[in-house]
Amino acid sequence: MNTCPKIHFHDLRYTGNTLAANAGASIRELMERMGHSSTRVAMIYQHPTDERQREMARKIDGLARGAPQGGSGTQRARKRNGA
16 A cells, blocks of 8 residues: 655645755745745755755856956955055
């Protein structure tokens, strides 16, 4: 006999919000989805994953490779202003 595991509404809500967080939803976006006003509750759905860490590393690498040469924007502005 095959039986399905008992699934509760909260399980579906938790899964949906965890997936939204992994897709890049901000804390504010999660709060809106859940209807909560507390960031503490929204943080429950923020789980670090290896895939998310790799995705962030790829994005940071892309930003760094595309960054203008010659220091930060602050350093370039100081040079232009003679500081």
